[in-house]
Amino acid sequence: MRKIKICHLYPDAMNLYGDVGNIIAIKKRCEWRGFECEIIDVKVGDRVNFNDVDIIFMGGGQDRGQMTVAKDLVKKGKQIREAVESDMAVLTICGGYQLFGKYFKTTEGEEIPGIGIFDAFTEASNQRMIGNVLVDCRRTTSHWSNMHKFSLLEKMHASLVGFENHSGKTILGPAAYPLGHVIKGYGNDGKGTLEGCQYRNAFGTYLHGSLLPKNPWFADHLIILGLRHRYGSDFELPELNDDIEIMAHNAARDRVYTARVDHI
Ligand code: GLN
Numbered sequence: 605m606r607k608i609k610i611c612h613l614y615p616d617a618m619n620l621y622g623d624v625g626n627i628i629a630i631k632k633r634c635e636w637r638g639f640e641c642e643i644i645d646v647k648v649g650d651r652v653n654f655n656d657v658d659i660i661f662m663g664g665g666q667d668r669g670q671m672t673v674a675k676d677l678v679k680k681g682k683q684i685r686e687a688v689e690s691d692m693a694v695l696t697i698c699g700g701y702q703l704f705g706k707y708f709k710t711t712e713g714e715e716i717p718g719i720g721i722f723d724a725f726t727e728a729s730n731q732r733m734i735g736n737v738l739v740d741c742r743r744t745t746s747h748w749s750n751m752h753k754f755s756l757l758e759k760m761h762a763s764l765v766g767f768e769n770h771s772g773k774t775i776l777g778p779a780a781y782p783l784g785h786v787i788k789g790y791g792n793d794g795k796g797t798l799e800g801c802q803y804r805n806a807f808g809t810y811l812h813g814s815l816l817p818k819n820p821w822f823a824d825h826l827i828i829l830g831l832r833h834r835y836g837s838d839f840e841l842p843e844l845n846d847d848i849e850i851m852a853h854n855a856a857r858d859r860v861y862t863a864r865v866d867h868i
Pocket of ligand 1: 620663664665666667670697698699700769770771772773
């Protein structure tokens with residue numbers, strides 16, 4: 605049976621707002637297609653062979669959770685960077701996203717080191733950015749060679765819906781490319797312009813929710829990246845009936861669209 609392996613980094617310390625739902629979504633969408641999905645939970649101190657991993661996932665966390673895991677993540681950083689350069693897929697959410705950048709500076713001025721996958725840095729602010737988010741990914745997915753041939757992306761308007769809760773403001777560097785453009789929400793730096801970051805097959809976003817159940821086009825993108833990482837670039841993914849997911853996504857999208865844009 606075909607399978608993918610997901611390395612779930614620090615599920616104990618970094619799992620805010622049910623971010624583990626992203627792992628469940630990938631696992632179910634693999635199993636519904638007859639693929640196996642092996643999850644490897646990795647805690648601080650565990651050794652990992654990232655050469656045998658297809659997707660890394662790391663959820664969000666409070667500042668103290670980030671401090672707990674940061675030293676261990678830095679120890680794993682070289683291996684993860686090498687795996688990203690060999691097109692392993694990565695999804696990081698909020699606090700996890702921040703630590704896949706260069707650093708996260710807390711309100712006390714303490715700099716928590718990241719592993720520099722993303723050309724970005726984050727500094728905590730006294731502004732708590734909380735609320736529903738709608739992101740337009742039409743321009744930022746146009747160069748994705750692994751995008752699905754079928755129309756799931758179009759049926760969901762190539763948008764991402766989710767929920768954000770962060771004080772950190774992430775600044776993208778010249779080599780960084782956003783995951784999308786904010787239609788509603790605070791986004792990376794609170795200005796409501798760019799959201800998330802992508803580098804090769806690594807993605808970071810502030811969208812909790814959890815993200816993937818209501819954005820299955822993005823879940824399938826990660827799955828196909830994982831399968832192609834293991835079985836080669838011509839591997840195709842059978843379609844699923846996503847009528848319910850499309851309704852849920854578009855209902856969330858329309859709710860945000862009709863809401864007043866009240867912070868910019
Ligand atoms: N502690 C980080 C911040 O407040 C990340 C929070 C989170 O993961 N939701 O910005």
